[in-house]
Amino acid sequence: MxxxxxxxxxxxxxxxxxxxxxxxxxxxxxxxxxxxxxxxxxxxVSPSYRQSTRIPLKLPPPIFADAFLSPVTICRLEQVEDNFSSSSSNSMAWLTKVEESTVGDMQLLMPLSNRQIKALSWPVPKKTLNLLNFRLVELAKACTLKRAKGRPVLGIDKMVPFPNTNLSNDVSSSDFGLFAIFHEGKLGYWRNGDENWNLLDDRNFHYDDIIVYKGQLYVIDRCGTVSWIDSSLNLIQYSPPLYGCGSKKNLVESCGDLYVVDRYLDGERRTWQGNEDEHINQYLLYLVRNYRRSRAKTVDVKVYKLDEDWGTWVDVKTLDDRVFVVGNECCFSFSTKEFDGWDGNFIYFNDPSDEDCRGELSGYVGHVFRLSDRSIGKATHFLGNSQISKLPS
CATH class of the missing domain: 1.20.1280 (Monooxygenase)
Incomplete structure (x- = not known):
């Protein structure tokens, strides 16, 4: 048949x-x-079915925020030939981020940021996308904390909900919690309803990233040591220190393996200067007093793969046809075989200097690092493949 x-x-x-x-x-x-x-x-099925319930979360000190969870999905948007086509042309595929807005609409965002895509740069007859002619293929999922008007919660650098299940149903449960790296390096856990964040490590305040890898939570610090978090919230060292000299380390899963992207910056990262015992009710004053915007830019990138059998780090010289995307919400990889016109062996990222004083990404264009010649440029081609305004109602 x-x-x-x-x-x-x-x-x-x-x-x-x-x-x-x-x-x-x-x-x-x-x-x-x-x-x-x-x-x-x-x-x-109605398009409004399964609309997320905006259950408020009252985050305690030292974050000071009324927030809600905002799930996002990284997708490959494929154009199909007709309603019964089982395949699509890679030449008509785009990378985009799908998120539910604060008013309940589904919108398309820039893959490296939370900027909504508004301009059209390719021939679609209507601003509203007809999904009978397109297919959304999930590549990765993530979740962020947003304030009521959609701005990110400043102070949290990376967050993973746990259990990582249907957020709209589980968020009201007392068993639901958040693992987060906040204030530029502290690793903490907050269970819904708790009056304080609990530090998982009260000696090391230099954690860079957290990821769900093979169903388990892993974190990495600035020395390149990877640890996993067990059910009792204990940190178990999983790898030897990398001792890479880079300033910012991110974890990326690719083809079942765990990688570290180590970025070298030409200046200091943003630092937290606040007193965590100080309760400041005026949020904007709180931001101005405690955060200093970084002007640092990436000048070099190195990639390492963890050899789990030998417990050693392998210096990676090429990603072959793979592309790594290092985002604020999640890091992921994909094969260029899924997209026509894309070259492999690239890493896309944002610099600390791209963020404004409120943690928003100030521009539409990210950056790209080419491993073959170690060059850095603007990622205009990357973002230019996602110019669609919104999903249909």
Whole structure:
């Protein structure tokens, strides 16, 4: 049986069965992907189904913020030939970030930032994207903390919810918590309802990144030591120190292996200068007093892979057809075989100097590092592949 006939049969499933399947969709992005299959699937589930509930989180000292969790999904947006096509042309594929806005709409964002994509730079007849002609393929998921008006919670550098499940249902549970790196290097845990953040390490205040790798939480400090967090919130050393001389280290999973992207900066990183026992009610005054914007820029990048069998670090000279994206919310990788016109062996990132005093990324263009000749440039090609305004209502 041909793929076309198989997909035709899927498109003609009984309506009651489609509605039953729809009840098991976990989040809004899955709803949009479900509705994009064909007209019958589209009509069986409302686009507002599984709209996230904005449950407020009162983050205690030293963060001082009323916030909510904002899930985002990194996707490959593919144009399909027709409603029953099982494949798409790589020449018509874009990388984008999908997020639910504060008013409940799904919007497309720049992959390296939270800037909403508004301008159109490729021929789509309407500003609203018709998902019957496009397919969203999930590449990675992440989650951030946002304030009521959509701004990021300043002070938190990286955050991972735990358990990492359906956020809209589990966030009200007392078992739900957040692991976060805050104030430029402190590693803490907060369980919903707790009056304070709990430090997981009261001696090392120089953690750089946190990641979920093979279902387990891992962190890395500025010496390049990777540790995993067990169920009792203990840090268990997982790797020897890297002792790389870079200023900023990020963890990236690629093809099942764990990598470290070590960036060298030409200046000091942003530092936290506040007194954590000082309760300041005026949020803007709190920011001005305690944060100093960094002007540092990346001048070199090195990549290492962890050899888990031997417990050693391997200096990586090439990523072959892979691309690494080092973002504020998550770090991920993908193959250029999925996108026509992309070259592998690149690392895309933002510099500390790209952030303003409120933690917002000030520009639309990120940066790219080419491992082959160790050159750094503007990532205009990277962001230029995602110029679509919004998803349909």
């Amino acid at each position: 041909s793929d076309r006939n198989t997909l035709y049969q899927w498109a003609n499933l009984p309506k009651e069965l489609l509605q039953k399947i729809g009840k098991h969709l976990d989040c809004r992005i899955d709803v949009y992907r479900f509705r994009a299959v064909c007209t019958s699937w589209r009509s069986s």
